[in-house]
Amino acid sequence: MGRKILTEHINVPGIQGYEVYRQHGGYRSVEKALKMTPNDIVEEVKKSGLRGRGGAGFPTGMKWSFIDKKSGRPRHLVCNADESEPGTFKDRYMMEKIPHLLVEGMITSSIALEANLSYIYIRGEYMWVYRILERAINEAYAKGWLGKNIQGSGYDLDLYVTCGAGAYICGEETALIESLEGKRGNPRIKPPFPAVVGLYGNPTVVNNVETIMDIPWIVMNGGDEFAKIGIGKSTGTKLISASGHIRKPGVYEIDLSISVEEFVMSDEYLGGMYSDRPLKACVPGGSSVPILPAELLFKTAKGEQRMMTYESMSDGGFATGSMIGSGGFIIYDDTTCVVRNTWNFSRFYHHESCGQCSPCREGTGWMEKILYRLEHGYGSQEDIDLLWDIQRKIEGNTICPLGDAAAWPVAAAIRHFRHEFEYHVRYPEKIKDRKHFEYEPWEKVKHLMGTKEAVAV
Amino acid sequence: MPKVTIDGVSIEVEAGTTILNAARQIGGDLVPPAMCYYSKLKGSGGKCRVCLVEISKGSEANPNPMPKLQASCCTPIADGMEVKNMTSQKVQDMRKGVVEFLLINHPLDCPICDQAGECDLQNLGFDYGAQTTRYQEGRRTFDRIDIGDKIQLHMNRCILCYRCTYVADQLTPHRDHGVLNRGDASEISTYISHAIDNDFSGNMIDVCPVGALTDKTFRFKSRVWFLKPYRAHRQCSHEKCNGQVDVWMFGNEIYRVTARKDDYHEVESFICNECRFDHKNNADWTIEGPRKLEKWSVINQGKYMKRTAEVNIDTEKALLLGRNEDRKRLSMVAPEEAKKK
DSSP, X not given: OOOOSSSTTTTSTTTTSHHHHHHTTTTHHHHHHHHSOHHHHHHHHXXXXXXXXXXXXXXXXXXXXXXXXXXXXXXXXXXXXXXXXXXXXXXXXXXXXXXXXXXXXHHHHHHHHTOSEEEEEEOTTOHHHHHHHHHHHHHHHHTTSSBSSGGGSSXXXXXXXXXXXXXXXXXXXXXXXXXXXXXXXXXXXXXXOTTTSOGGGSOEEEEEHHHHHHHHHHHHHOHHHHHHSEETTEESEEEEEEEESBSSOEEEEEETTSBHHHHHHSTTTTOSBGGGOOEEEEEBTBTTSOOEEHHHHSBOTTSOBOBSSHHHHTTTHXXXXXXXXXXXXXXXXXXXXXXXXXXXXXXXXXXXXXXXXXXXXXXXXXXXXXHHHHHTTOOOHHHHHHHHHHHHHHTTOSSSTHHHHHHHHHHHHHHHHHHHHHHHHHOTXXXXXXXXXXXXOHHHHHHHHHSOOOOOO | OOEEEETTEEEEOOTTOBHHHHHHHHOSTTSOOOSSOOTTSTTOOSSSOTTEEEEEEOOSSOOOOOSSOEETTTOBOOTTEEEESTTOHHHHXXXXXXXXXXXXXXXXXXXXXXXXXXXXXXXXXXHHOOSSOOOXXXXXXXXXXXXXXXXXXXXXXXXXXXXXHHHHHHHSSSOOEEEXXXXXXXXXXXXXXXXXXXXXXXXXXXXXXXXXXXXXXXXXXXXXXXXXXEEEEOOOOSTTOOOEEEEEEETTEEEEEEEOBOTTSOBSSOOOHIIIIIOOOGGGOEEEEEOOOOTTOGGGTTSSTTTTTTOOOOSHHHHHHHHHHXXXXXXXXXHHHHHHO
């Protein structure tokens, strides 16, 4: 069993309340941080090698050091709790179970950034979590951890929770800032980056819930201690929300040093495949990362063992690799239809595109319609090439990464599972039932694709 | 001053200039097209993605190329930057893709659209559009909306450049309209079908790059290429309006009034609704002379070719001559000739 940084006290009864949390070492990092200088905290975080847990994996210490401290404008820290990526549910679990850890992290991080006004932006669907956080913040105010002159140190901090209205795009940091300002959640054009011009025009840092929750531990135990866990540039532990055809779905805290095979197959973690069916594919980091076929999941293209690290997961680029992303680990067995799965993801991105820039606005809808056709047996061979062409023209040409996120799963599905798309085109009568792979898994129908049967109309 | 090279042409521009504006200072074919950027409207740009360019050298200090194509309308230049627009195959490919995206939901109603002939999307489609469409599904459709009594919003044609919302934000005292919904269902609309009533609302017709917003006093009256644009002015009582306009005439009849536009189809100065909608009488305007158009413009077709200097509209005669020529072009017989026959 690996180290437990975030989930150490998660099952203590009453940890949601202030008293129990304080007894288990809560808010000690704030006490320590108040005695340190802000730059020391940033240095500790830099030393720890902590990388943003929201998906992009950008080093947090570096992000913090970019914040514009010279302008003299007030600074803000915003916590991105708008966790809407399909397949990811780690932040909800943590905020629900141990809300004070987030509050503590917010205070410690705000001290490091010298911010006096910080926000937690939570998605509208998490209304009950919003109430839990409100209660935790009120308790922290009552005990003097927030508000004016925290614990007699002379440092002021106000912390608010704000609720979104249910838009995936508001998880993008500039759209989140727009939404927080009360505007339509459209991503801004970068540069300027939020570290220079962010919330209300002030320098702002936006961090994921899990990143912020790591900060108290780093402050308490030092960055070097944190950097000892994990391999290379992937340090510390990571929460993985595992779902799909596995025995034990749920949220796991893993060291960033175990192998994927161990994670999926060992009883300690996911416990292997559900009802022992063969593994077909895996989406290792939430719906927007490329899907990996079984043969590339445990071993990289070079034949090395694939580890649960940022580097190893993206080994081979997008041709043979993927990304650890936000840690939404979805496992598929052979009853899954990849075309249907891709269509489902595309439908999501079509629904969530903000409609600001043309490639994403028009392209996501177009891809969804083509995938609908393919999945329901109305597709043609050209549609697969058309789909490839559309995703190529969306990727990289949009304002925010939602366009990329919509394009990558489609690209990877075609790259690795083109035969299934072709099967859908050639045998439309066989795929009419959505459970067709449950009755006849790919292994049983594979031989049909070898024959030179005429393409069914 | 920082120096930037676009398609092999170098220019020194002020720091902070965007690539698009630097290219416009050079002029010519290397200027990227722009559907959403409007230099007079703050905050516009970055949305349509047709102005994407390749940056093959970031700057003198950091010569690495940028991995992604950048929107030239909102990327500031750096010293020593090298930009490829027309010379980059990647840019041309992507621009074709973006134009295809813009066109999949755009109706093919150019034959009845008032914007035809002066439409930026038509120009773009001519340069980068494909012959056929690969889009098989139904196009999104909306009902027509009246924005005030003089403006019609035809959302089907909209490409969501957001320019008109910036006009409403920046020229008028309060926010009148914006974007409803999300993704490809998003639509320009007024706040719960509320009519827009202010003196500058007509400018959104001018800034619209397509035929989504049209002038109801001109709708279906004439094709723009049958009309002749002339520079004209009048003494306008509105404090923010200088009364300098283009009048579009058929013979000596004024069909419509628009703001003056520059080479990049941007309004030189915004005009008030009174000038635009209420003065269609010759006597109201002092005509300065014909407006210059690009050579290739369909509006220019066969006009001003012979007697640009003479058509300094100071006499009734020239007006009458123009009318007869128009009639000839429309296969209408002039009254004098009809008498002869």
